[in-house]
Amino acid sequence: MRKPNGYGTIKKLSGNRRRPFVFLVSKNGRQKPVEYFTSQIEAEIFQADYNKIHHNRSLPGHQITLAELYHRWLPAHIADTAPSESAIASYSNSFEHLALLHYEPFQKLKYSDYQRIIDSMRKSGLSYSSCKKVRSLISLLEKYASKLEIIDKSYAPLLSIGKNKPVRPHKPFSRQKINRLWQHTDEPGVDTVLILLYTGMRVGEMLHLQKSDVNLRQRYIRITKSKTAAGIRTIPIHHRIYPLIEARMNTPGQWLISQNDHMCSYSNYCILWRNVMHLIHADGHTTHDCRHTVATLLDNAGANETAKRRILGHAGGDVTERVYTHKGLRQLRKCIELLK
Structure with a gap:
């Protein structure tokens, strides 16, 4: 569609630029840039909004794509x-x-x-x-x-999306594999796997932990960055992993799990994970198996369902649980300590 006179122009600039598209308007017979964009569509949206605000006009017959x-x-x-x-x-x-x-x-x-x-x-x-x-x-x-x-x-x-057929169903860590981890706590990364196995955190939640999110005196961790709203939560520190977390807190930097004083990326952690799994003869396990292990062990120990959901960061099962049931830190600690 041909745009009316005075509507402005969008051009793509040459060269390797982060924002190659520019929106220009004519002033005193010369075109002047107003804003730069990464894509054509972003520039067109800005152009439309600019004309609505400054000239109170829209393209005739325009339908939003x-x-x-x-x-x-x-x-x-x-x-x-x-x-x-x-x-x-x-x-x-x-x-x-x-x-x-x-x-x-x-x-x-x-x-x-x-x-x-x-x-x-x-x-x-x-x-x-x-x-x-x-x-x-x-x-x-x-x-x-x-x-x-x-x-x-x-x-x-x-819309139909078919049935979910897991390529590799999650499986919990056996007691033998967990014991092997405790036998190799001095090896790089082993402590992080144990932290996952005794908190139920997602690996992304652990990697985003700053030391300010850990309260050693009251022995709890605050999850402030998670993939879901229910994931924002407080997890008591199990007595077995307290020394591991305390050691991490005494290292330089702001991140609990750091790499060269920076937050450890997921891709780099995956390399560390594979090394640890190979060490304990557990090749094939994924990081999410740690959450599955925590859920399974708590179920087997008869843990309170609401407390278990709070620890794992799962949304409540019904309105009563979500709105009226509150679990304090003491009750959550009682639940997490069921892990042996």
């Missing part, structure tokens, strides 16, 4: 919910799966358009989780579009 809606929704969603970096990366990946629909008017998209994308993903061998994330993104975009009064019907709940 899926791509434009996504780039409008994402900043608003980040401001409202502060999702983790991994969640934002997941949104971006799911958005790329919808590439064939990027420039289609959002209000004209139907169930068959979305289902065709998901069916193609399944035929390509992509996981149930990937399909689920795409459906989740569609749902979030439809809710945002509904707020903007672009659509009045949601297709996300109708």
Whole structure:
């Protein structure tokens, strides 16, 4: 669509630039840059908003596309919910799966358009989780579009993503493997695996721990960064791992698990993890098996279900549990100490 005179111009600059797209407006017969962008669609959104604010006009017959809606929704969603970096990366990946629909008017998209994308993903061998994330993104975009009064019907709940068939079901660590870890606490990284096995933390939660999140005097850890709202929680420090955490607290730097005085990245931790698993003859175990182990051992010990959920950072099972049941640190400590 040809844009009217005075609407401004978007150009792509040459060279290797982080923000190669520029929006320009004419002033005194010369084009002057207003803002720079990483993508064409971001520049077009800014251009449209700029003309609405400064000239009170819009492109005639303009219909918002899926791509434009996504780039409008994402900043608003980040401001409202502060999702983790991994969640934002997941949104971006799911958005790329919808590439064939990027420039289609959002209000004209139907169930068959979305289902065709998901069916193609399944035929390509992509996981149930990937399909689920795409459906989740569609749902979030439809809710945002509904707020903007672009659509009045949601297709996300109708989409079929098949059945979840785990490629490798999680399995708990055996007592023999846990004992082997205790026999090698002086080896690099062994203490981190034991910390996971006696707290139920996700590996990402552990890697984001700063020393200010650990209270040695009252013996608890505060999780302040997690993939879910329920993941923001307090975990008592089990007496067996207290010396391991205390030793980590006495090292230089702000991070509990550090690498060259910086936060240890997930990829680097995976290398450390594989070395530890090879040491104790447990090749094949994943970091999530630690959470599965904690859940299994607490179940076997007859732990209180609500306390177990609080420790693992799972959402409550029903309204009564979520709203009316409160578990103090003493009760959580009683639960975590059931781990032997």
